[in-house]
Amino acid sequence: MTNPAHPPPSRLVTREVSLGYDDKPVVVDLSTDLPDGQTTVIVGANACGKSTLLRGMARLLRPSGGAILLDGQEIATLPSRQVARTLGLLPQNPVTPDGVSVVDLVGRGRHPHQGAFRRWSRGDEAAVAQALELTDTIDVADRLVDELSGGQRQRVWIALALAQQTDLLLLDEPTTYLDVAHQVEVLDLLADLNEARGTTIVMVLHDLNLAARYAGHLVAMRDGRIVAAGPPREVITEDCVRDIFGMESRVIEDPVTATPMVIPLGRRSRTLHDRRTA
Amino acid sequence: MTVQTAISVRADPRSPAGRPGTRTAVVLAVLALATAGVASVLVGARLIPPGVVLDPSDPLHAIAAARVDRTLLGLTVGGALGLVGALMQGLTRNPLADPGILGVNAGASFAMVLAISAFGVTDLHSYVWWAFAGAAVAMVLVHAVASAGRDGATPVKVAIAGAALTAAVSSWTSGVLLTDRQTMESFRFWQVGTIGGRASDVLLVGLPFLAVGAVLALTSARSLNALALGDDLARGLGRRVALDRLVIGVAVVLLAGAATALAGPVAFVGLIVPHGVRAVVGPDYRRVLPLSLAYGAVLVLVADVVGRVVLPPAEVQVGIMTAVVGVPVFLRLVRRGRIGAL
Numbered sequence: 001m002t003n004p005a006h007p008p009p010s011r012l013v014t015r016e017v018s019l020g021y022d023d024k025p026v027v028v029d030l031s032t033d034l035p036d037g038q039t040t041v042i043v044g045a046n047a048c049g050k051s052t053l054l055r056g057m058a059r060l061l062r063p064s065g066g067a068i069l070l071d072g073q074e075i076a077t078l079p080s081r082q083v084a085r086t087l088g089l090l091p092q093n094p095v096t097p098d099g100v101s102v103v104d105l106v107g108r109g110r111h112p113h114q115g116a117f118r119r120w121s122r123g124d125e126a127a128v129a130q131a132l133e134l135t136d137t138i139d140v141a142d143r144l145v146d147e148l149s150g151g152q153r154q155r156v157w158i159a160l161a162l163a164q165q166t167d168l169l170l171l172d173e174p175t176t177y178l179d180v181a182h183q184v185e186v187l188d189l190l191a192d193l194n195e196a197r198g199t200t201i202v203m204v205l206h207d208l209n210l211a212a213r214y215a216g217h218l219v220a221m222r223d224g225r226i227v228a229a230g231p232p233r234e235v236i237t238e239d240c241v242r243d244i245f246g247m248e249s250r251v252i253e254d255p256v257t258a259t260p261m262v263i264p265l266g267r268r269s270r271t272l273h274d275r276r277t278a
Numbered sequence: 279m280t281v282q283t284a285i286s287v288r289a290d291p292r293s294p295a296g297r298p299g300t301r302t303a304v305v306l307a308v309l310a311l312a313t314a315g316v317a318s319v320l321v322g323a324r325l326i327p328p329g330v331v332l333d334p335s336d337p338l339h340a341i342a343a344a345r346v347d348r349t350l351l352g353l354t355v356g357g358a359l360g361l362v363g364a365l366m367q368g369l370t371r372n373p374l375a376d377p378g379i380l381g382v383n384a385g386a387s388f389a390m391v392l393a394i395s396a397f398g399v400t401d402l403h404s405y406v407w408w409a410f411a412g413a414a415v416a417m418v419l420v421h422a423v424a425s426a427g428r429d430g431a432t433p434v435k436v437a438i439a440g441a442a443l444t445a446a447v448s449s450w451t452s453g454v455l456l457t458d459r460q461t462m463e464s465f466r467f468w469q470v471g472t473i474g475g476r477a478s479d480v481l482l483v484g485l486p487f488l489a490v491g492a493v494l495a496l497t498s499a500r501s502l503n504a505l506a507l508g509d510d511l512a513r514g515l516g517r518r519v520a521l522d523r524l525v526i527g528v529a530v531v532l533l534a535g536a537a538t539a540l541a542g543p544v545a546f547v548g549l550i551v552p553h554g555v556r557a558v559v560g561p562d563y564r565r566v567l568p569l570s571l572a573y574g575a576v577l578v579l580v581a582d583v584v585g586r587v588v589l590p591p592a593e594v595q596v597g598i599m600t601a602v603v604g605v606p607v608f609l610r611l612v613r614r615g616r617i618g619a620l
Binding site: 055088089094111112 | 500507557
């Protein structure tokens, strides 16, 4: 089905997939292709199904209809370990084991590459060292994860996902709970990875302006369906923002990156604007 | 893709350098096991000189032989309880998990007393199955009760549900024993655990179940390490979480059920031991599980030996001794407020 000389542009696709919890549909008949080697960001209002879609693509949820395909095969039927070697996941709230050191935690990312009887190998060691280096956490390798700051901790979790050495990496709101400086730091790190390793990155983000900056491909969702998908410049328009969030806005060019930048217009801001221009 | 880095990290979780405490903990475990084993044979209401154990003609030899049986039983039961505590804490990501606290031992012990009293079951071969059934029912029940409500089975809710079930079931056990004199006479130790005064073949009945349970437990280290990161991440790392939980659950029922069938409900060993071990060697279950097994055996033997000499001429049962040590540790864990951080 796939020709190795011309790999398909998208290894992860959904075909009219429906996802939900307890028969309550959250994502409905959704079809999308996530471009290889790019950073895809999924945006949308709360409860629009963006995290549910990500969970489905990470095989945490079984579709109630349609299919999610990884390399042309239905992901639900693939062996867990094979999926875990191709596709890594950083969930929204991973649990930090009490008293775990950074290097121990990152080492657990090697799980799918080890067997019950296979010992820690040179390859494992190299993968962990590289992950620590890329995330700039090598200096804290022997520290306890509990002792680190929020930004450092998030970099350690990303290091775990990197140690897994997957071609695709899914992240569910990797910047939640971080201040703006650490948000940018984490997104810069992911952009570096995407560039250096060609890792396909798919993540859910809340901040539209950051999404517009860091996404190569943007997917906007509302009520479990895709409203628009494509390069941020095409997706983020005043109409689209109104469509997704039900909010008026002004979209201007980001003075630094020339990507679209959304200025929200609330009830108050419009009054202030009118007063200023009057 | 493969950028070779010159940086060497001490990432091998098995290397002794990974944690400075690991080698010490292993050496200490061996020494403590040997010391406690010897003390358990020699110390008691009567001190026995070492030579007697190997001399069948000595008048004290019978006492020595009984103490050897008792020591082997203590090692087995203690090891099983230490191991099962570590398993349950990993399975539920709950630092307060222990087969005594979560009602598993009480369930097993009630099922056995019921079997003996109501169904006339007499030999250990039959009622060990009742112990497994009781342990499994208690485990499911506590989890079901604790899962009710919005926030699901939080550590504290599980502990409370377990304590409630333990209280209820223990009182039923007492009720049966008090109204049934005959059962009471022979099976008093199912109210409080003890390893003294048991027939020498008792161990042989429990051993196969304990062996299977221990093998399942020790091979679950990898899955427990993944589960410790949360269910989502464990799945992302390729674990089949439901299957892993089932395997660990079966190991818990086998170990806790068999240990209770042999010694009655002994609480707190499974709580204290894994916490102590983790404090020294860190949270990697490949080290926590075998060391919990070793130190569980040490704790039960030491508690038994101390129980023999603290209140002469009476013996204080192992279940009481472990509770004396265990309750303060339990309270400290609750107060430290690190619940749910496993």
